[in-house]
Amino acid sequence: MRLALALVLAAADCGGSAASxxxxxxxxPTTESRAPDPTPTPVPLAGNRVAIVAPANDIxxxxxxxxxxxxxxxxxxxxxxxxxxxxxxAQVSGEAWEATITLPAGTSxxxxxxxxxxxEIVVTRGADLTPRATQKVRFVWHAxxxxxxxxxxxxxxxxPSASKVEAFVAGVRSITPAILLSAYEGFDVADASDDSAxxxxxxxxxxxxxxxxxxxxxxxxxxxxxxxEVLVGTYRSAMVDEFQTWGPMRKTDxxxxxxxxxxxxxxxxxxxxxxxxxxxVGSDQGSPCGWMLGCDGGxxxxxxxxxxARAERFGSGRFIxxxxxxxxNHFRLAETAPNARGPRAPSVFTTFDRSYLAAIHPRP
Amino acid sequence: xxxxxxxxxxxxxxxxxxxxAASDLRFGADGLPYLARNATVVVEVASARKVRATTDAQxxxxxxxxxxxGSAPGPLLVVVAMTRDVPPPEVGPGATLFLRPxxxxxxxxxxxxxxxxxxxxxxxxxxxxxxxxxxxxxxxREYVALPESGRKLEWAKRNLGASDPYVQxxxxxxxxxxxxxxxxxxxxxxxxxxxxxxxxxxxNKGVAVNILAQSRSPVATQALDGLxxxxxxxxxxxxxxxxxxxxLPGGREKLREYHGDPVLAPRAKIxxxxxxxxxxxxxxxxxxxxxLADVRRLMASRTAAERKxxxxxxxxxxxSDDVVTLLRQxxxxxxxxxxxxxxxxxxxxxxxxxxSALALSEVVKDAQLTPTVRASAxxxxxxxxxxxxxxxxxxxAATLQDAELKKLASGxxxx
Numbered sequence: 061m062r063l064a065l066a067l068v069l070a071a072a073d074c075g076g077s078a079a080s081x082x083x084x085x086x087x088x089p090t091t092e093s094r095a096p097d098p099t100p101t102p103v104p105l106a107g108n109r110v111a112i113v114a115p116a117n118d119i120x121x122x123x124x125x126x127x128x129x130x131x132x133x134x135x136x137x138x139x140x141x142x143x144x145x146x147x148x149x150a151q152v153s154g155e156a157w158e159a160t161i162t163l164p165a166g167t168s169x170x171x172x173x174x175x176x177x178x179x180e181i182v183v184t185r186g187a188d189l190t191p192r193a194t195q196k197v198r199f200v201w202h203a204x205x206x207x208x209x210x211x212x213x214x215x216x217x218x219x220p221s222a223s224k225v226e227a228f229v230a231g232v233r234s235i236t237p238a239i240l241l242s243a244y245e246g247f248d249v250a251d252a253s254d255d256s257a258x259x260x261x262x263x264x265x266x267x268x269x270x271x272x273x274x275x276x277x278x279x280x281x282x283x284x285x286x287x288x289e290v291l292v293g294t295y296r297s298a299m300v301d302e303f304q305t306w307g308p309m310r311k312t313d314x315x316x317x318x319x320x321x322x323x324x325x326x327x328x329x330x331x332x333x334x335x336x337x338x339x340x341v342g343s344d345q346g347s348p349c350g351w352m353l354g355c356d357g358g359x360x361x362x363x364x365x366x367x368x369a370r371a372e373r374f375g376s377g378r379f380i381x382x383x384x385x386x387x388x389n390h391f392r393l394a395e396t397a398p399n400a401r402g403p404r405a406p407s408v409f410t411t412f413d414r415s416y417l418a419a420i421h422p423r424p
Numbered sequence: 425x426x427x428x429x430x431x432x433x434x435x436x437x438x439x440x441x442x443x444x445a446a447s448d449l450r451f452g453a454d455g456l457p458y459l460a461r462n463a464t465v466v467v468e469v470a471s472a473r474k475v476r477a478t479t480d481a482q483x484x485x486x487x488x489x490x491x492x493x494g495s496a497p498g499p500l501l502v503v504v505a506m507t508r509d510v511p512p513p514e515v516g517p518g519a520t521l522f523l524r525p526x527x528x529x530x531x532x533x534x535x536x537x538x539x540x541x542x543x544x545x546x547x548x549x550x551x552x553x554x555x556x557x558x559x560x561x562x563x564x565r566e567y568v569a570l571p572e573s574g575r576k577l578e579w580a581k582r583n584l585g586a587s588d589p590y591v592q593x594x595x596x597x598x599x600x601x602x603x604x605x606x607x608x609x610x611x612x613x614x615x616x617x618x619x620x621x622x623x624x625x626x627x628n629k630g631v632a633v634n635i636l637a638q639s640r641s642p643v644a645t646q647a648l649d650g651l652x653x654x655x656x657x658x659x660x661x662x663x664x665x666x667x668x669x670x671x672l673p674g675g676r677e678k679l680r681e682y683h684g685d686p687v688l689a690p691r692a693k694i695x696x697x698x699x700x701x702x703x704x705x706x707x708x709x710x711x712x713x714x715x716l717a718d719v720r721r722l723m724a725s726r727t728a729a730e731r732k733x734x735x736x737x738x739x740x741x742x743x744s745d746d747v748v749t750l751l752r753q754x755x756x757x758x759x760x761x762x763x764x765x766x767x768x769x770x771x772x773x774x775x776x777x778x779x780s781a782l783a784l785s786e787v788v789k790d791a792q793l794t795p796t797v798r799a800s801a802x803x804x805x806x807x808x809x810x811x812x813x814x815x816x817x818x819x820x821a822a823t824l825q826d827a828e829l830k831k832l833a834s835g836x837x838x839x
Contacts, residue, residue, distance in 0.1 A: 228834020
């Protein structure tokens, strides 16, 4: 399973990662769906070209042996693989090449060179990850939360009737769990209605604070029975008191739109906090899973691109595990821009994060 | 997924209130504007002594060297929440602390009951580390002393290219303060300028893109266009710039110019198509973009991802009874993947037809389906033209047995 992690990821139900070529951009969200590029884009090889086809860019490799496959042109061109200060010749057959290299610990840039052209990917050799049992998750709405939701409805819609306010509460509570489950689609995560040893509980609380939620960190998801907290009161105070910062929300929006806005925000925070309990994102400050190179208190690191240009692990909130303080509000609403409504595009996990989930919760 | 209501359990009982947890901060809660706005007392530390420490919090006795905001006579008791992965903040000489009184029922395990104490705003990030050269402290001091918005804007403009990342980020966050108008020409110009410099960090440029998107200014369009074309910028940021441009003056023309860029072209194409569809003929008058046989084949796939793709693609088919039947089945209890069911429900709501309204009504009434799928069907139903959906919603409001769904149907029927 370890050797095939990249393939497992590529075959994951709703996601995967793109093979990279010189002309194919690093996995970037599209407008309709922000999942990292799900299918490789064939790149015609014209002139002198070399491309790494497998593994995908920015995945976790648990085995020290990394199998590489690629294409080159013209046929039969010599291809050299470079990792750090070491070089290895690839086996070339026509326009295809293969190589097996030993991957050093940590995050590496792997280059394929042919003459004056090259392609590169980022690969991280992970550790301490083993497949875990099915992780179940349930939502518990605590007393006081409904009143916070009512305040959001009254404070962000134009004079909603009592009936609409109650519909808002019912709608948000019904839809929020689906947002979390959608985020983990393709992995061995299931919903639950009652508590048990394999159930993670997301507690929705009425409090307001400097944060929207919090959760204990658990590298490799060693403990299935944990809790996260999502503070609905924080959303109430942020959305009502600073409504103008929540574009594209308008007070003239209809009830259905606002239900989707708030359910998206609560569901995203639930997915984010649940993610911490699964082990996102180990940092290099001495914590377990430090090889994940997180920062900002266990989140995707905005500075990582300075060292690894092809590792796209931060997106100002378009990725679920981006740090909250750097998450733009419209991404919490599953909107792509603050100035216009569009098809909802919920935040997603990065390619790297998806490969982590594939390692610990592969779909059976 | 069922949900249930339980009595509120204080955070501390759950063990996370101050615990070694990773938290999802509010936007900007790590920067000076938020900290200064939410602190009642701001002090520079002359000396500090750790009084007590637990795994989740540290208690200090702090002698202020300077009080930048509020009143802080004598030594202060200050509690700092510890969060995982953030190194313990250096509460030492020169550090600036943004404080507020400890709230009721928090930190009771570490704060003596008979002493007034303060907590650091935003946990550990409310301790601003001292710069040995003293530059950061001077800048922070200057900011906290500024009395009004106009002078804070000037401060921010001066510091958008600051070499100190903390100061630069705080300057950008000052630009994003809720009290500011995104259309303010001075603000727009400053942000446009910072998009062009190499001094501003990429993540801070992301905040600038967000503000400029709301400006409705041609100056913003030009600056965003420059960022979109910057091959050194992260692809995600370039695409955010394109997204922002699409709703700004001259946006359509700019989108057309990106057709040759492999990174920008796909997004630009989608945005142009969306603009055309919102301004062009109704969907029913446009040729279908998918083939029913292809969608039907995909819908029979063994993988949920492909069935979900089929359910979503069905919304682009020519309307027919066959399409409704296909989607009704995909939304039904025989389908084991909630994601497929939800996609089917969404697609049904995209047809402004009585048949799709009735199909969604059946989904809502189907007690074998989860509350989430049934509620989603109600929301999807409400997107259909009101002349078609309102009678159905009213009937559902009158007949549904489930109390939560009944409430939702009643509210949506009012629109």
